Structures are given as structure tokens and as C-alpha cells.
Amino acid sequence: MKVLIIGAGPAGLSCGYELAKAGIEVEVYEASPFVGGMARSFDLWGQRVDIGPHRFFSKEKHINEFFTTLVKDDYTLVNRMTRIYYRNRFFHYPIKLFNVLRNLPPTTIFMILWEYVRIRIFPYKDPKTFEEWVSNRFGRKLFEIFFKHYSEKLWGISTSKIDADWAAQRIKSLSLWEAVISAIFGNKGDKHKTLLDQFAYPDNGTGTIYERAADYILNHGGKVNLQTPVKGVIQDAGLGIRDQGSGTRDRGSGVTGIELKDGTIVKADYVVSTMPLTLLLKGLKDVPADVISAAEKLYFRNTLLVYLEVDSMDLFADNWIYVHSPEVKHGRITNFRNWSRELNRDKKTTILCMEFWAFDHDAIWTDNDENIAELAKKEIHLLKLVPQQTKILNAFVLRVPRCYPVYETGYQVNLKKVETYLDTVENLIPIGRYGAFKYNNQDHSILMGILAADKITQGLDTDLWKINTDVEYQEEARIKDVLIQ
Ligand SMILES: Cc1cc2nc3c(=O)[nH]c(=O)nc-3n(C[C@H](O)[C@H](O)[C@H](O)COP(=O)(O)OP(=O)(O)OC[C@H]3O[C@@H](n4cnc5c(N)ncnc54)[C@H](O)[C@@H]3O)c2cc1C
Known part of the structure; x- marks a missing residue:
């Protein structure tokens, strides 16, 4: 055969x-x-990188x-550190209760609780969209803070047009209540996939x-x-x-x-x-x-990845950051210095990878590499994740067409x-x-x-x-x- x-x-x-x-x-x-x-x-600038963050995990x-037959012992168990960047503040992801309470003004916290109670009493009956599904679980206010902006950047359409399937597959049945319980007591027993906090990562890249x-x-x-x-x-x-x-x-x-x-x-x-x-x-x-x-009628979304080599070894501790801030166009930043030591090959610089998402007809998709790299540099400075005085030594743009099937x-x-x-x-x-x-x-x-x-x-x-x-x-x-x- x-x-x-x-x-x-x-x-x-x-x-x-x-x-x-x-x-x-x-x-x-x-x-x-x-x-x-x-x-x-x-290989990039003497180091090793992936196409954005690539965390491997499975229960199967x-x-x-x-994985283990092929990778053998050549992997590191990486402690997962990922945060959400929103309105100049970092929020732990998965969400940590006290971190949220510290980072948000009391009026917003009141609104989160109020909207949560409201949706528990009057939930969407048969949630069909991402917006309805997430609001049912977390309340409208938390949805707006932690889900809306990022999802709309990623998919390029309103969250009221994104199918609930995407939420159901990625967020599982976690509710605000479970998030609160896990924030206070930790996650014992059967963990939700999104809550796994350590992952096996091949030393030389996924x-x-x-x-x-x-x-x-x-x-x-x-x-x-x-x-x-x-x-x-x-x-x-x-x-x-x-x-x-x-x-x-x-x-x-x-x-x-x-x-x-x-x-x-x-x-x-x-x-x-x-x-x-x-x-x-x-x-x-x-x-x-x-x-x-x-x-x-089935269509895909493209990704533009901008790799920046920064003249610093100590920018931030995350493996990657979800950038919810609506004032910038990119949505995620990977820091390859925080994955496995072998990736950096003893170099004294950091490679960051910023992700922008686009349809074929979007201006950014057909723009030239220099302009896209400039936009990335401007945005990373705006967020203060790379200080203005720190040199960005190199930039490289990679286009990945059709990588997100749009639900x-x-x-x-x-x-x-x-x-x-x-x-x-x-x-x-x-x-x-x-x-x-x-x-x-x-x-x-x-x-x-x-x-x-x-x-x-x-x-x-x-x-x-x-x-x-x-x-x-x-x-x-x-x-x-x-x-x-
Ligand atoms: C930015 C980003 C971040 C990601 N992060 C993670 C993560 O953290 N964890 C995780 O597990 N997954 C992650 N993924 C998803 C992961 O990369 C994919 O799930 C996986 O690569 C899909 O494998 P595949 O074989 O289905 O498709 P692909 O990897 O797309 O492979 C398909 C192959 O087919 C080839 N091909 C296409 N058309 C033709 C043709 N006509 N003739 C010959 N060859 C063709 C392509 O060149 C490609 O090599 C991420 C993906 C992206 C883009």
C-alpha cells in the first residue's frame, strides 16, 4: 500500500x-x-525561534x-508565565483574583460583580456567539476587559459575529466562580487545559x-x-x-x-x-x-509576525503577553529568552516576536516589511515594554497566510x-x-x-x-x- x-x-x-x-x-x-x-x-540572528509562542500540551x-518518543530527554519543563497587558497594567493569565482587585478601580470591580450577578439571573438562553457565551460565564464587564478587544484584533470581526464554538473549545466551562475558587485555593485535581502552568518544551524549539x-x-x-x-x-x-x-x-x-x-x-x-x-x-x-x-463562505485570517532583536537580556519575565490594549494593533508578544536556555545560544540579546493579524485585503498585509517593522517598534516603545533608550538591533517580518480558520x-x-x-x-x-x-x-x-x-x-x-x-x-x-x- x-x-x-x-x-x-x-x-x-x-x-x-x-x-x-x-x-x-x-x-x-x-x-x-x-x-x-x-x-x-x-535560526535567526544566531538564536533559535518558533512561529510565535508554541506551547505543547496534551492529556492524550x-x-x-x-512527543516523548521523538523528543526523548531533550526538553525542558518551562514554568508558564503569561499575562494580559491592558490599560498600562499587567493582569495574570489565567486570571488571579487579587491581581485583578489590585489593578482595577473599585468602580470597575463593582461593575464586574454587578454584571456577573445580573447575567446569572438573566443569562443568554441559547448562547450562539462568543460574546454571549463568555458573558454568560464571566459577566459582561469582565468580558469587555479580558476578551473583547483581543478577540476582535485576532479575528477582525465583532465578537457578536464570532461563533460560540471558539470560546467553548478554548475556555472550556470555567466560570467566574471557578476562577475565584482556583485563585483562592489553587487548582487541585482535574485542571482545565487553559490553567496548565508548566509545559514540556523541546530544547531546540518546537x-x-x-x-x-x-x-x-x-x-x-x-x-x-x-x-x-x-x-x-x-x-x-x-x-x-x-x-x-x-x-x-x-x-x-x-x-x-x-x-x-x-x-x-x-x-x-x-x-x-x-x-x-x-x-x-x-x-x-x-x-x-x-x-x-x-x-x-469559509475564510481564513493571516498572521504577520515581526521579530525584533533587542539589545537587552532582561525585558520582562513572560513567555508571552496578550496585548489587549486597543490603542495598539498587535495582539501578542513572545519573549524567546524565557523558553529554554538552548534557544538563546549564549547570546546577550533578546528576540521578541509581535503578532499582527490581517485579512488579504487589509492594508497592513500588503504593506512593505520596513513599514511593518517600524510600526512594531513604535508600538513596543509605546507600551514601554522596551525602554526608548534600549537599542533594537534587527527586525524581520514573516507572513503566515491562512493560519486561523475564522469561526x-x-x-x-x-x-x-x-x-x-x-x-x-x-x-x-x-x-x-x-x-x-x-x-x-x-x-x-x-x-x-x-x-x-x-x-x-x-x-x-x-x-x-x-x-x-x-x-x-x-x-x-x-x-x-x-x-x-
Ligand atoms: C502564531 C501561532 C502560534 C501558535 N501557538 C501554538 C501553541 O502555543 N501551541 C500549539 O500547540 N499550537 C500553536 N499553534 C498552532 C500550530 O502551529 C498548528 O496547530 C499546527 O502547526 C497545525 O499543524 P498542521 O499540520 O495541521 O498544519 P500546518 O502546520 O499549517 O502544516 C501544513 C503544511 O502543509 C503545507 N502545504 C500547504 N499547501 C500545500 C500544497 N498545496 N502542497 C504541499 N504542501 C502544502 C504547508 O506549507 C505546511 O507546511 C500556533 C500557530 C500560530 C500561527
Whole structure:
């Protein structure tokens, strides 16, 4: 059996690794010159950096096994320190009660409590938007302070248009009451994912995991082709036979391989795709008009990362800071000096990474690198996170297109149409962050990769679309033990 994988990110490489381990012929095709996708690491000014902050964490046994088998002992347990910067003050994240009380004026605290009590009595009945979901749990005032500005910078749309799914996946069921209890008594027992305060970080950057997975594939007879973009999959009408339930069988179309951008055709039994779902669909033949129109309503947000090398070793203690302040455009700053010692390679400077988010049509996305770097420098001084007199030695701008699938209200209806159609295309398995249009962390993409490989090797009928839609689903699927938290 031969399997082709489009994309050498966490989803593609975890799938390739599992297949190679099972003795299956695997070929990975990657458009860029690197492995790791959005989770790659790279050298910059003599140090090592990631694409923004990359904290790896999972409760799932197989994901943690994947990590520990590849990374071995070459990781550090990093104490997580992240804060929110808002109106010239730092707030601990996860929120700490006394820190909030100290940082906010009494009138605001009164409003927080008042709004909390009010929403407990008159909650939104069936919260559909991010705004309603978060307000129901924390009250309107806390929502405005800690969720609204950041989310609107990130997604570029009003929080009243962001689907509640995003909150449900990322914030879990934590309520103000639980936050208060945990602030007073600490978090004992079952921690919420967002409250994990230590994480395992590969010494040479998060990309180590994927560099080693690629090496494993190469050392076990597989191929990892870099700088080899895939144009699309090729189909053989009538190859697929899909069970439509209750005994009736319908002939669908099947995938028999891929076409590379240079026109080369490569044949295989299965294709696992992590390329953007919308682009994958565009390359398929005879897609019904309503599916195309549903796919056209799914869209992504881009990230612009500005790396600054600052002539200082002691700027602030956080791994990263969420910048809620509405007066600046960036939304998050990573300080790579506070991850693992190996990243800095004994250099005496600090590399910061500031994240700006944009749509294709936004002026900042098409602006030149010099202007974007200048804006970043101006903003970092404005926030006083780098003193005016401290030199910024270097700047580098990196564009990451299509990295956030936008969960606009109602997106599930359109996504479902696409999913249902793709399920009729035999031998094609779409997975990954933009491959399945899911706001995945590394662990979700790795799980998708592992389960896609199981599907192929064991002929399982696992519904991979469900991963990262419901945390319990993962638990049902495989979880019980925890190796690293
Ligand atoms: C700024 C930022 C911060 C993040 N922070 C964290 C974090 O703290 N913790 C965490 O766990 N996750 C984090 N993530 C998410 C994490 O990076 C992703 O979940 C993960 O990389 C997704 O893996 P993937 O394989 O699904 O997709 P990707 O990493 O996007 O990989 C897909 C690959 O497919 C390739 N490709 C696309 N089209 C084609 C084509 N036509 N032909 C060939 N190849 C193609 C791409 O070049 C890419 O290499 C962050 C992401 C970003 C952008």
C-alpha cells in the first residue's frame, strides 16, 4: 500500500510517522523548504525561534508518546508565565483574583460583580456567539476587559459575529466562580487545559518534534519532498463505492493520486491532505454547486509576525503577553529568552516576536516589511515594554497566510456541507488546521494524523471531522493516562 501526504506540518508528519512505523510506503509533499509547517523552528540572528509562542500540551496518551518518543530527554519543563497587558497594567493569565482587585478601580470591580450577578439571573438562553457565551460565564464587564478587544484584533470581526464554538473549545466551562475558587485555593485535581502552568518544551524549539518525525520517515524507507507544491488530487470517477446506509450503495468518485504544481502525476492508494480545505475542494472535479458556494463562505485570517532583536537580556519575565490594549494593533508578544536556555545560544540579546493579524485585503498585509517593522517598534516603545533608550538591533517580518480558520457564526452549516461531500470521495483524508478547517493546536493536528494513519492501517471508520469539536471525543477515542501534563 502506498500513501501520499500533502504537507509536512504536525498533522502530515504524525500521520507519516505512524504509517512508516507500520511498514507502509509513505511519500510526503511539502510546498515550503521546511518541515514543521506553522510549528517549525528556525535560526535567526544566531538564536533559535518558533512561529510565535508554541506551547505543547496534551492529556492524550498517544500524543504524549509521540512527543516523548521523538523528543526523548531533550526538553525542558518551562514554568508558564503569561499575562494580559491592558490599560498600562499587567493582569495574570489565567486570571488571579487579587491581581485583578489590585489593578482595577473599585468602580470597575463593582461593575464586574454587578454584571456577573445580573447575567446569572438573566443569562443568554441559547448562547450562539462568543460574546454571549463568555458573558454568560464571566459577566459582561469582565468580558469587555479580558476578551473583547483581543478577540476582535485576532479575528477582525465583532465578537457578536464570532461563533460560540471558539470560546467553548478554548475556555472550556470555567466560570467566574471557578476562577475565584482556583485563585483562592489553587487548582487541585482535574485542571482545565487553559490553567496548565508548566509545559514540556523541546530544547531546540518546537520544530524539533517534526524534524525528527521527518527523519524517522526517511530512515524507514519513506520520502519527504520539500519545495514540491501539490496542485491538487486526481480522481477516478467511479472508483469509490460508498455505503449510503440501510443497504443502498452509491458510486462516488475516488482519489488515485496527486498532481504536483510542475504537472507530475504521482499515483497511490490513499491521499492524506493537510493543504487548505478550500483550495483542496477547488481542485476536485464535479463538485456540486451548493458545496462550492458553502466552501466559498469559509475564510481564513493571516498572521504577520515581526521579530525584533533587542539589545537587552532582561525585558520582562513572560513567555508571552496578550496585548489587549486597543490603542495598539498587535495582539501578542513572545519573549524567546524565557523558553529554554538552548534557544538563546549564549547570546546577550533578546528576540521578541509581535503578532499582527490581517485579512488579504487589509492594508497592513500588503504593506512593505520596513513599514511593518517600524510600526512594531513604535508600538513596543509605546507600551514601554522596551525602554526608548534600549537599542533594537534587527527586525524581520514573516507572513503566515491562512493560519486561523475564522469561526464566524453559522460557519458549521457551511463546513458540514463540505465535510459531507468530501466523505463521498474515497481514499481522500483531509486533516489538520487548515486541512480540516479546525482551530487546531499541535496536539489536535497530531491526533488527527495518528487517527488518519489508524484509519488506513486498520480500516477504521473514525470520524476525523469531530476532533477538536468536542474535547470529550478525544477522551472517548484514546485518552486515559497522562505522560506529561
Ligand atoms: C502564531 C501561532 C502560534 C501558535 N501557538 C501554538 C501553541 O502555543 N501551541 C500549539 O500547540 N499550537 C500553536 N499553534 C498552532 C500550530 O502551529 C498548528 O496547530 C499546527 O502547526 C497545525 O499543524 P498542521 O499540520 O495541521 O498544519 P500546518 O502546520 O499549517 O502544516 C501544513 C503544511 O502543509 C503545507 N502545504 C500547504 N499547501 C500545500 C500544497 N498545496 N502542497 C504541499 N504542501 C502544502 C504547508 O506549507 C505546511 O507546511 C500556533 C500557530 C500560530 C500561527
